[in-house]
């Protein structure tokens with residue numbers, strides 16, 4: 001990647017330091033390092049089509065999801081084609097393969113819930129894993145891979161995430177894959193970013209600031225120990241998990257110190273940028289400066305300038321008195337030490353971690369370690385318990401619905417097997433279907449079968465009522481749009497039986513007078529042979545006849 005220089009800070013005559021302003025949404029128009037712009041396409045399943053991946057570095061393969069991992073020690077591995085999620089495999093077996101084929105791996109595996117945030121490289125979504133119902137965060141790169149070089153740079157982030165995933169103060173990485181020329185990274189879900197936390201709390205107690213500093217110094221040390229520099233330390237790139245632990249995230253600009261001044265580095269957010277970066281000097285000390293200024297922002301609720309005279313003042317060691325005076329001298333000294341204009345004078349992570357206050361905190365933490373572990377275990381088991389309870393409840397409801405559904409379908413089928421109508425005179429059935437229908441709660445379901453009425457969503461009870469009304473008015477079931485209907489389908493038998501049970505004797509007579517006639521094919525073949533058949537169709541091996549019946 002070519003080194004991209006920030007334009008020199010503009011001289012703006014706004015020389016007043018300000019408290020942070022929050023107008024309900026996060027400022028997305030901050031001064032950011034210049035980045036090559038490409039057309040942004042919203043990450044929707046339907047948008048991820050072949051035409052957009054034209055010019056792709058991964059060419060024809062871009063439609064297939066490939067796992068990305070550097071864990072095996074290989075330099076850049078496309079670990080292989082990802083299998084479809086188990087849910088999709090099940091869906092495919094239920095002849096939904098066309099739909100599942102059109103789904104991206106992301107959609108097959110996750111249910112997208114909310115958007116958590118957005119940076120210059122990616123959008124991050126809260127998702128639910130369809131296989132275990134757990135919540136995760138998935139970062140989807142905004143820009144399509146424009147070429148092998150660009151793709152390799154994006155995949156570097158995966159390598160870094162994998163490298164630091166095990167550290168308590170770095171975000172836990174789960175897996176990554178590429179599809180449709182985009183990179184997808186699944187990671188642990190955090191509660192919020194440090195920036196969101198600051199906007200929520202505004203005034204953060206100093207005790208908490210020290211704890212945050214300790215967490216971040218530990219995370220940063222794990223990078224610096226490997227001779228890597230983050231280059232994008234800022235409040236947005238620090239995430240807080242459910243246990244209130246701060247974690248470093250966004251390793252998109254991480255670079256090897258040895259390669260840092262070799263056209264490899266890209267500056268991060270100018271508000272947090274160390275002064276020497278303008279001269280192209282990238283070092284671990286640059287990260288210390290960024291962390292120091294982030295601590296100033298956090299402890300003083302100060303709006304950091306992205307350019308102008310105030311930007312320069314902050315980098316000359318002049319910290320605004322009206323802000324800095326609000327915090328303890330101890331914290332002031334640490335911040336000043338981290339923000340020293342000369343990078344050689346800045347303390348290292350190790351030196352900072354050996355600050356008496358931080359040492360005391362680390363000792364306290366050690367003694368609290370068992371208690372912390374226990375409380376963590378308790379919180380996790382409580383969560384697991386509720387999850388299980390919810391699952392049990394779902395299973396119980398499902399069973400209940402199945403039973404109800406089976407009951408519902410069972411009765412009409414048996415009633416159809418017993419001829420209940422003989423000729424045009426309805427005789428009472430031995431059981432009372434209407435009573436059983438009334439006993440079944442109003443259940444929404446799709447009618448099984450392919451009768452004209454079965455091809456739409458309806459309530460079976462609605463249908464019964466409709467039949468009831470039709471019969472009471474004309475004795476002609478308009479649901480089928482015929483005047484003379486002979487029907488042996490289970491559903492219609494049931495309707496007629498239910499109708500018969502619920503209707504008054506007057507209505508019964510009316511029904512008898514009408515041309516409605518229900519016959520079983522086997523029993524009433526002789527009647528059929530004498531009647532004029534207008535139309536025939538079949539349902540479940542039973543024949544449906546539309547007859548012109550002589551009333552006598």
Ligand SMILES: Nc1ncnc2c1ncn2[C@@H]1O[C@H](COP(=O)(O)OP(=O)(O)OP(=O)(O)O)[C@@H](O)[C@H]1O
Nearest residue numbers: 116117118119120121122124137189190193236250
């Ligand atoms: N694991 C996560 N859990 C919760 N929120 C997250 C997570 N990862 C990222 N976010 C949110 O998404 C935002 C953007 O994520 P991230 O910083 O990784 O994107 P980016 O495009 O690389 O950003 P940048 O512009 O800093 O390079 C974060 O500021 C944070 O608010």
Ligand SMILES: [Mg+2]
Nearest residue numbers: 119236237250
């Ligand atoms: Mg970020």
